[in-house]
C-alpha cells in the first residue's frame with residue numbers, strides 16, 4: 001500500500017551472508033551507492049579483500065535489497 005504521497009521510508013541493505021560469506025555483519029544505507037561504499041569498507045577490513053574490483057561491486061549490487 002502506498003499512502004499519502006510520502007516517500008517510502010526505506011533504504012537498501014546487504015549482509016555478508018547474502019553473498020555467501022559466513023559473517024553476521026550487515027550494512028545499510030539510503031542509496032545503493034552508500035551501501036556499496038560501506039560494504040567495500042567492511043570487506044577490506046573484515047574479509048581481507050584488498051582490492052574490491054568492479055566484479056565484486058556488480059555482484060553485490062545484484063544482492064542489495066530494499067529494507
Ligand SMILES: [Zn+2]
Pocket residue numbers: 016021023024025042046047
Ligand atoms: Zn562480513
